[in-house]
Amino acid sequence: MLNPRVAEITARIQARSASLRADYLRRVEAAGRAGPLRGHLSCTNLAHGFAAAPSGDKIMLREVRRANLGIVSAYNDMLSAHQPLEAFPAWIKEAAREAGVTAQFAGGVPAMCDGVTQGQPGMELSLFSRDVIAMATAVALSHNMFDAALYLGVCDKIVPGLLIGALAFGHLPAVFVPAGPMTSGLSNDEKARIRQLHAAGQLSREDLLEAESKAYHGPGTCTFYGTANSNQMMMEVMGLHLPGAAFVTPNTPLREALTREAAHRGAKLTALGDSYVPVAAIVNEKAIVNAIVGLLATGGSTNHTIHLIAIARTAGIVIDWTDFDELSAVVPLLARIYPNGKADVNHFHAAGGMGFLVRELLDAGLLHEDVETVMGHGLRRYTQEPRLIEGELAWLDAPAASLDRDVLRPASDAFSPDGGLRLLSGNLGRSVIKVSAVKPENRVVRAPAVVFDGQDELIAAYKRGELEKDFVAVIRFQGPRANGMPELHKLTPTLANLQDKGFKVALVTDGRMSGASGKVPAAIHITPEVLVGGPLGRVQSGDMILLDAETGVLRVEVDEAEWQAREGVTADLGGNEFGMGRELFGAFRHLATGAEHGAMSFGMDR
Structure with a gap:
């Protein structure tokens, strides 16, 4: 049974959001009736849309009988988290053809790294890059050529921005496709110790750089449990990932198999596929509560007390910090990942990872099970983890017990009775x-x-x-x-x-x-x-x-x-107003709502 406080807080959010949510769903329904079939485009419009497509794809795009998947990507090769995304569009297009549909690269969105800009003037663009990403997503999808979209992104503002943009096209199905964390390097504990020594003037810049280079050493996200990895946890617990996709490392056969399967799922979710599930049906009040619960149970990033509010508001849902606080009182802390412990996300994944976590929270009555996901109805599917068996992708039940109780625990023996x-x-x-x-x-x-x-x-x-x-x-x-x-x-x-x-x-x-x-x-x-x-x-x-x-x-x-x-x-x-591009963001600063309202610069009801 669902925890009574979780049920009560969810009902309160539903009541508070009723009018805005109804307005949002009416807009989504109207957009669904008008599209997304590219057959609504004029012949000139459509010809522009497939002019450069390969001949086989061009035939399908022209006939307008098969679905077309849009790819929206945050790829760049400077940032370790997004560098692996370079290969994904080709895999997705091949997998789409296998499923009898087409896929096109709809557009790219910017991706900046707080790790690079931390303490620098460029950091003052970081928060609002989320809104730029949302708008860039809208531009990518505005051609009305697509029946679903796959969103490729990982880090701090990128995933919230992509999801806000996706929700503006709530009639389209959405599958989020992560790249995974880099392999473990210098321990987070040791990294923090060295940083403190340098701050105290007891360690040279050269020694600090050497340590940082051992911590951040390859493709993939940073391995500590900051905003980027909190993003991946939330996309999974909201049912927007394939099960177990969050923390599979890049450049592995399993990562490639999951990326290809994301295209197969995207094809099935379209109005021309087997089971139409638009993203607006997935991201509802229950899914937002699930995201908060997951954040609390894992000791996730405080940045999501801003981003989740903005995401929810885009879907016509109103949440506030009181909701976070009251849920925190009943959600136990089940994971110890740096900075809340010594382990990194690879250790968390190896100990049982998301499948174990979701099962524990479901069985404790702390997550809503009756939600829509990209895998169909019900969150129970997310208690499984992916495996390659003789080259084929399969899902098996997550471990029955934690494989490292210093990192991941059952709800019956939590690290703390509250989410902190x-x-x-x-x-x-x-x-x-x-x-x-x-x-x-x-x-x-x-x-x-x-x-x-x-x-x-x-x-x-x-x-x-x-x-x-x-x-x-x-x-x-x-x-x-x-x-x-x-x-x-x-x-x-x-x-x-x-x-x-x-x-x-x-x-x-x-x-x-x-x-x-x-x-x-x-x-x-x-x-x-x-x-x-x-x-x-x-x-x-x-x-x-x-x-x-x-x-x-x-x-x-x-x-x-x-x-x-x-x-x-x-x-x-x-x-604060000039230099490093800050002069271009004056309107964002002028329009921004307060932090408890999502720090949003869009012209929504404030």
Whole structure:
């Protein structure tokens, strides 16, 4: 039976979303009636659409009797996670022909890496690259040549952007096709240790680069459990992947077989196939709750407290941080993957992976089983894992027991009874904090504020020796409208060093931390942000701040009359507006909603 709290929260989301969801489904239905058959195109339109196709494909495209699959890809060969996608379109086209349909490369979308831009000006484009990707997806599909689409992408903003774009074409079936993680290199624990040594000035840049090169050493996603790998978990638990596809490494026969099978499935899902299932039917309120549950059960990325809200809103579904917080109270933590443990995603996959996880959550009544997926009705199919048997792709039941209980556990013996994601609220606004990697003794910090207008200011103060004390770092003007809400992961080694020295430290900001945020308590995504008058802008250095992740409290302890009399600060943000392409994103910053509304720049109901 479904957990009563999961059922109650789902029903609340359904009631809250009823009007918007009905409007969305009406639009999807109308689009479905008008297409997607390319037969609606004029002869001139259609001739343009197949002019360059191979002769065999051209015949099928011309006759308009067989489905045509669109391929939307985030391929580039600079980024390890997306480099393997180069080979996928050829495999997909061959597999489509085997299934009696055609496939065309509909378009590419940009893919940027937060690992490359971390702490750099380009990071201020990162969050809004999600919206650019969504729009690029729409451009790719706007030709109305396609009966379904396969979406090739992996990393932080790419998968949310692709899914938002897919949902704008909700009448089309969608299959998400991942590339998988790179093989394990330098351990994440050792990588973090070396970063802290470098931040403390005890290790040279050359030694740091050597270590980083051993950690990030080949094709595939980074192996820690940040936003990229959280994306893959969510696509699977939402039924948008083939079962077990998330964490199969690139350049292996199994990876190729899964990619080819994705095309076969895409053909069957079209209105011209055996079982029409549009993406709008898969991504409903139950699937969104399943995504949140999966995120909590695995200690996933805090970035999805923004991205999932934006994804849901595109499908006419309204969720908020209270939903995350209340689900976290009943969803146990079943996985320990760095930064919430020492293992990487390859260890998680080997221990039983997604099949084991989904079965445990289903059997514990924490996931909705009665959902549509790309494999058909019901999530139970996702308790299986793929194998190649004599060269043929097959699915077998996931292991009955975890193969490494230090990495993956059953719901009956969880690492923690809750998911470790909390809502904080008080006179500074609303924020989220991830505590699954924070030791219990560090979850409550009461200390004076030290106010900064950027992470570089804090690092400079650290190097001057000014932060050898208990303090709460307040980093302001880091919200979506101020500077595009860059991740502040550059602060992690510095604050971790101070915490390791025995100081009580915490971070409070209207910005983001990395999906790999870890052992230092961080109240992030504070809404409303400082630029639009958020109360965090009234905090002064020396004010006492209480961050209590156990009771969900975040407040500044200032006399109420004085607090109300204070005026918010202003800042010269001209340095955020130009260079590295930032001048092209002014409209995104101007239009962005708050973090709890998905930090969206689209002209939707706000």
